[in-house]
Amino acid sequence: MKTRDKILLASLELFNERGERNVTTNHIAAHLAISPGNLYYHFRNKSDIIYEIFLEYEKLVDYYLDIPRDRPLTLEDLTFYLESVFDGLWSYRFFHRDLEYLLDSDPRLRKDYREFTNRCLAAISQIFEKMSEAGIIEPQPEDLRSAMSLNVWLVITNWMAFLKTAHAADEPASLSLTELKQGIYQVLTLEIPYLTPGYREQVMALREKYRPSLPEPTGTGV
């Protein structure tokens, strides 16, 4: 593997583990046992590394959220979208953690991320539309659909942050992909009232699969 790619991979790994704020370029170089000079030969600065990682993330999600135009949506599609999006979120989980700071320090990233958000919102909205065409949910006015899409987006992108704050610091391996996917339970909660009688039970069963195991997802602990 090329040094350049190794740097991207190691950065992503360290960022995810410790948070971008706690990972310096020197850490990354040390982790790879290469010199800082070497790292800076491949990337102009830290922002550039982050930007390239974002491009990967963007590509991945765009790929997942490619909605078929030629056929109606199925429940399997819905499951796939949800699972995929949370997988992506997990793989690039450092990103949403320090989002504001990252966007403030890189105008390119800010612009791209804004467009990315808009694409995601449009995709979510489209999924709703096709779900109603498929008779899974009741049709909704445009208005409501876009407000709901936004709520879905808010829940998805912030579920992880919530989980982290809900955890006690000393809990080992304090966040797992399984836990993260309980976010799907939360997203499906948003859709419950709109389900058609024909699909209600199936979706509720799907939702049940992601129900948090603890009585309270926040884990009062004390």
Place this chain on the structure above:
Amino acid sequence: MKTRDKILLASLELFNERGERNVTTNHIAAHLAISPGNLYYHFRNKSDIIYEIFLEYEKLVDYYLDIPRDRPLTLEDLTFYLESVFDGLWSYRFFHRDLEYLLDSDPRLRKDYREFTNRCLAAISQIFEKMSEAGIIEPQPEDLRSAMSLNVWLVITNWMAFLKTAHAADEPASLSLTELKQGIYQVLTLEIPYLTPGYREQVMALREKYRPSLPEPTGTGV
């Protein structure tokens, strides 16, 4: 005003404006035209300052979310809760921005914040319960109510972060309290399907007041 209080106030102001990460103790001291030594006479470290600000925030929200036990809830109550919570969010907006980092660097804060979250979730849940008692929304099973409360919490606490990312960097005074309160529109969106026929119109009218003025709240801009 005592120096100690001035430090807290200036810190909050600077944190809100520039983000905690971009504000050093030296900045705070300089802003107040006092010496770093003076600042450290009053606070052991930066974490202590943040912790005390959190205590204020906590106190404020706890005060707002004190649910009356002796009488049913009205729509005015609901409006008050929503307005107040977003006011609080606005006044201490730096806090949710760097939340994860802050919690990671101060175990005290982590513990307190977790309990705070649980109290808020309980309050939201209670509001739902009392709203159904008052006949504003249909009664819901405990299960659904707590999942919905969590969604409300996610939307509320992350609405601001979303707004900031949706903004272009160069927009002047890039975030206003008015805009922030469009979050109320999003929260009320969550409740629409559960409204009773008797209250539906009133709540929808209330929601309408907070509707974003732009066609798309994300402001494609380009």
Place this chain on the structure above:
DNA sequence: GTATTATTAGAGTATATACTCTAGGCAGTC
């Protein structure tokens, strides 16, 4: 007034961080 305590200034420090610069190695090519 004097003693005591609370506050303040301001220079200073250890450490970290992002990033630079120079010198050189290594692979291929003629």
Place this chain on the structure above:
DNA sequence: GACTGCCTAGAGTATATACTCTAATAATAC
């Protein structure tokens, strides 16, 4: 073997950051 272009090492730097230390000043108590 020498030239070229890509890659790498590693020492080094300017700046920032959180925080300390000492001495002086104001406030208060008696």
